[in-house]
Amino acid sequence: MKKLSSTPKKDGFRMPGEFEAHEGCWMLWPERTDNWRLGAKPAQAAFVKVAEAIAEFEPVTMGVSARQYDNAVNHLPDCVRVVEMSNDDSWVRDTGATFVTNDDGVVRGVDWEFNAWGGLVDGLYFPWDQDDRVAQKICGVERKDFYKADGFVLEGGSIHVDGEGTLYTTEECLLSESRNPHLSKQEIEEKLGEYLGIEKVIWLKRGIYNDETNGHVDNIMCVVKPGTIMLAWTEDKNDPQYEISMENLKLLENETDAKGRKLEIIKMMLPKPILISKDESGGVDMVDGTLPRDEGDRLAASYINFYIANGGIVYPLFNDPNDTLAEETLRRAFPDRKLIGIEAREILLGGGNIHCITQQQPASKLSGDGTN
Amino acid sequence: MKKLSSTPKKDGFRMPGEFEAHEGCWMLWPERTDNWRLGAKPAQAAFVKVAEAIAEFEPVTMGVSARQYDNAVNHLPDCVRVVEMSNDDSWVRDTGATFVTNDDGVVRGVDWEFNAWGGLVDGLYFPWDQDDRVAQKICGVERKDFYKADGFVLEGGSIHVDGEGTLYTTEECLLSESRNPHLSKQEIEEKLGEYLGIEKVIWLKRGIYNDETNGHVDNIMCVVKPGTIMLAWTEDKNDPQYEISMENLKLLENETDAKGRKLEIIKMMLPKPILISKDESGGVDMVDGTLPRDEGDRLAASYINFYIANGGIVYPLFNDPNDTLAEETLRRAFPDRKLIGIEAREILLGGGNIHCITQQQPASKLSGDGTN
Numbered sequence: 001m002k003k004l005s006s007t008p009k010k011d012g013f014r015m016p017g018e019f020e021a022h023e024g025c026w027m028l029w030p031e032r033t034d035n036w037r038l039g040a041k042p043a044q045a046a047f048v049k050v051a052e053a054i055a056e057f058e059p060v061t062m063g064v065s066a067r068q069y070d071n072a073v074n075h076l077p078d079c080v081r082v083v084e085m086s087n088d089d090s091w092v093r094d095t096g097a098t099f100v101t102n103d104d105g106v107v108r109g110v111d112w113e114f115n116a117w118g119g120l121v122d123g124l125y126f127p128w129d130q131d132d133r134v135a136q137k138i139c140g141v142e143r144k145d146f147y148k149a150d151g152f153v154l155e156g157g158s159i160h161v162d163g164e165g166t167l168y169t170t171e172e173c174l175l176s177e178s179r180n181p182h183l184s185k186q187e188i189e190e191k192l193g194e195y196l197g198i199e200k201v202i203w204l205k206r207g208i209y210n211d212e213t214n215g216h217v218d219n220i221m222c223v224v225k226p227g228t229i230m231l232a233w234t235e236d237k238n239d240p241q242y243e244i245s246m247e248n249l250k251l252l253e254n255e256t257d258a259k260g261r262k263l264e265i266i267k268m269m270l271p272k273p274i275l276i277s278k279d280e281s282g283g284v285d286m287v288d289g290t291l292p293r294d295e296g297d298r299l300a301a302s303y304i305n306f307y308i309a310n311g312g313i314v315y316p317l318f319n320d321p322n323d324t325l326a327e328e329t330l331r332r333a334f335p336d337r338k339l340i341g342i343e344a345r346e347i348l349l350g351g352g353n354i355h356c357i358t359q360q361q362p363a364s365k366l367s368g369d370g371t372n
Numbered sequence: 373m374k375k376l377s378s379t380p381k382k383d384g385f386r387m388p389g390e391f392e393a394h395e396g397c398w399m400l401w402p403e404r405t406d407n408w409r410l411g412a413k414p415a416q417a418a419f420v421k422v423a424e425a426i427a428e429f430e431p432v433t434m435g436v437s438a439r440q441y442d443n444a445v446n447h448l449p450d451c452v453r454v455v456e457m458s459n460d461d462s463w464v465r466d467t468g469a470t471f472v473t474n475d476d477g478v479v480r481g482v483d484w485e486f487n488a489w490g491g492l493v494d495g496l497y498f499p500w501d502q503d504d505r506v507a508q509k510i511c512g513v514e515r516k517d518f519y520k521a522d523g524f525v526l527e528g529g530s531i532h533v534d535g536e537g538t539l540y541t542t543e544e545c546l547l548s549e550s551r552n553p554h555l556s557k558q559e560i561e562e563k564l565g566e567y568l569g570i571e572k573v574i575w576l577k578r579g580i581y582n583d584e585t586n587g588h589v590d591n592i593m594c595v596v597k598p599g600t601i602m603l604a605w606t607e608d609k610n611d612p613q614y615e616i617s618m619e620n621l622k623l624l625e626n627e628t629d630a631k632g633r634k635l636e637i638i639k640m641m642l643p644k645p646i647l648i649s650k651d652e653s654g655g656v657d658m659v660d661g662t663l664p665r666d667e668g669d670r671l672a673a674s675y676i677n678f679y680i681a682n683g684g685i686v687y688p689l690f691n692d693p694n695d696t697l698a699e700e701t702l703r704r705a706f707p708d709r710k711l712i713g714i715e716a717r718e719i720l721l722g723g724g725n726i727h728c729i730t731q732q733q734p735a736s737k738l739s740g741d742g743t744n
Contacts, residue, residue: 001450001453002450003450066438066458066502069505069509070505073508073512078373078374078375078517081373081512081513081515082512083455083456083509083512083513084455084456084457084458084509085456086456130438133438133441133442136445137441137455137456140445140453140454140455141453141455141513143453145450
């Protein structure tokens, strides 16, 4: 498909909110044994549950390496489309295309530069060349033209948008020296504006405590609808997370979005701290150059890391008393969507959660030849 | 997608003729250096020309390994969709799905067992496990349910159909001990009937002289339209091909098709014998277990090995005086189609031609959710 040399903003395209209509959802099958314990089998079982849940609401496509193709096909339900797609790990939120649309319902991709959350500075593994081709390959399968954001490092999980001109991100990630140290804060805002049709960037400070992604926004905050956001919260003042959430709350309370709206902020209570067990750590291959999964390390668990599907919410459960509270919070925030909770510890152990392993493809209006 | 346990015939499906309307065309990118000379670069250039020509008439998708993904994308025009698809070689006619349709315009795949043209008896390379997954992967990308013809070895190039109940094949291939030695001729006819909606099988004896596929029918004969076939021909009585073509001619002159029609037979003159040169042989890796490309070996060159696209014919040229005659023959046989000839020696050197490296996907009527 065509690699476009213009930018989405120039061509009249914008990134829609995740709560807008989807064509479907992309996922990638986990397999690397230096990140997922026990040959990735427990994680694969959890990914199957996520795919099944989302498939209740919209078509799901699972990308998988040639090595794991048969295994993925045999574990997934027939309704999930499986396509071969090499990758270095399964975080399609970060490696997949970010889709943009225009008023005619044409959908195009944005292919960011990907460096495994920090490249040679503080990246999580090496190499990441197959990850960096995922966005283009998704656009290929879907016959979508795409914009290549050459020289601009971004992961999809480090941004959230309201579809009406506002983008939310964290300084911890986007201003990290391991992403785009050659660009000023203002230049980064300009890039986000050009590639996503954004008018205003709202900067949170830091993401969830000990998040290995340099504080991706999608683990600490999300957009419920334009003007309404959900923020990860704790009342435990002894938790280092308290200061982070409080700092972001104060910032957001004093912000207005691109349309000039004050923000309604819904607090989402976090689960109690979750640590990697000895057994869990022992199930992961120890490989130089890959972030280790050490016993006792605190995981960046957060209910915010859910996926908004057509008519549904697929969210993580942690076998924690706050699981019920999370459900109640989601029910109030999304009264018209069906809620499906998935036991997500095995996904969390790999370093992210349901939002990180999914990527929505917005609905399009098909043109005559099936391309658009 | 769903692996169906019924058969196409039971479900009311049939294989349409290649001359019927297509949704598009599948190809696979050549790369194996023990079959394609000079790192497969000359073959890749020829495949690009074939893809470009077919793309004038219908959408083309090129499957390519992860290794060659960038290179394929960078050589192919934007209009050709590129998808990752592991394979052992690029003969999608033989490894791809054979598509069947029903009266409602639903399209499904048939996934034959593939054994590299003869398995451990006289197969052309080892292993062939990635080839054997190509059909299923194509159906996956296209969201088509498919029938798995378990235990029945067949290559798409070993059959031609008229879409009205008649199938043409060769005894040399389908009765070879390297395909389905456990099945009688009658049992093979029953399999073809069940999986392709066939009423009558017409058996030619042998295919083109020295054809390494055990005489695939698609190199010696094709169906122009129901009741009209084209047969590879030579007037040179000293050529071993003469006896083969004459034997088939006599058979066909005395046959009627599934509808009871006598056959109109158009003779297509072959090019003069084409031998592998020393240079050409020297450019191919010498690997144990892969059919060698020896200097002086006669290639199975035939103009019959063309592709029928929507409104077009893409056919091979051999830099032979009969190139012009081939064009004239095609113009008379297909007066309403645009003819595009492609210099095809580099494809021929790999063991086949344009029909062998293409697979049509018949037109479908899309249902509401894009699947059918």
